[in-house]
């Protein structure tokens with residue numbers, strides 16, 4: 001018997017308290033609990049994590065790279081959303 | 096080694112015949128992205144040949160990590176001290192992890208891990224030739240960590256910047272873990288060299304047997320390695336086989352001398368002008384024979400892999416049964 005029909009899970013790890021979970025790779029497992037156990041062995045052998053998320057790969061919807069231009073363009077043109085856009089008189093501090 | 100194309104001439108011809116015609120505009124755009132040092136990610140458009148080259152290289156690399164556990168695993172139960180045993184266990188476990196990071200990276204290219212593992216077990220896939228040599232004494236474990244992992248690191252550091260994102264990220268993780276592998280091996284060799292006459296003889300014997308195969312890990316000389324040009328253009332490979340091999344030689348020869356080991360090469364000499372160590376000729380016939388299956392342990396390695404897979408079938412069955420039972424409890 002092979003593990004052909006095992007789900008692929010994407011693994012996210014929180015590296016230290018206070019930081020968000022970050023994608024580190026994937027594992028194959030028969031169920032979500034075993035995915036966590038496998039991820040523990042594969043991705044945290046050196047204390048890399050304090051928390052693991054396992055998400056079925058099939059549950060992830062990703063943006064289309066070919067549509068990236070239209071998707072991100074609206075933000076690109078709005079430079080006034082950054083503090084560096086504004087001029088402040090010389091000598092004014094703490095802003 | 097990992098960037099080396101180990102296919103036979105016939106296999107390469109077959110692949111060339113299967114060429115797909117790509118849209119020249121898309122190709123140019125793709126190359127421009129690579130030239131700008133952008134990373135290519137799984138869902139991005141990529142030429143079929145790029146995808147195939149990566150699947151072959153990453154899976155070959157993954158297989159090497161997995162088969163690479165066998166020669167060292169041979170000594171876990173016979174490590175000379177408890178300290179050495181813990182270290183060796185941790186190292187071999189790391190190699191399993193490396194194999195899995197890499198299968199995971201390969202899967203982002205649209206190939207299933209099962210398929211890749213089947214190819215290995217059916218003898219259709221290649222892995223690094225170095226793992227077809229036997230580990231005859233404990234000193235071989237020191238020599239492998241120091242020389243084989245040392246050569247692997249030299250090869251792998253540039254791969255951390257390769258153009259395919261998931262491969263580059265897997266390599267960064269691997270490189271971080273590799274440095275202990277090399278140091279523990281060198282430490283074990285140094286300990287033997289401080290030991291009895293018999294222990295020093297054992298260390299030198301391991302050095303004599305592993306030195307040349309370690310140099311071969313970088314693949315055939317640039318003069319005959321035609322496949323590299325395209326991989327260089329795609330930034331899958333950043334330095335030539337000979338460049339990397341020279342880097343390894345220059346770093347390793349002084350390390351050997353520092354602990355009193357001789358390099359088994361009567362023609363070895365330091366070129367004052369270039370600042371490089373120059374070696375005698377490498378026996379490439381031996382390399383190609385091992386690639387073709389005539390290494391001392393090719394058969395044993397594949398046999399061990401297949402029986403591990405077959406004898407582990409009950410674990411996969413038990414996992415499936417356990418998952419089904421747990422799902423039932425959840426539903427109830």
Ligand SMILES: [Fe+2]
Nearest residue numbers: 160189190193
């Ligand atoms: Fe490794």
Ligand SMILES: [Fe+2]
Nearest residue numbers: 190244273276
């Ligand atoms: Fe290693």
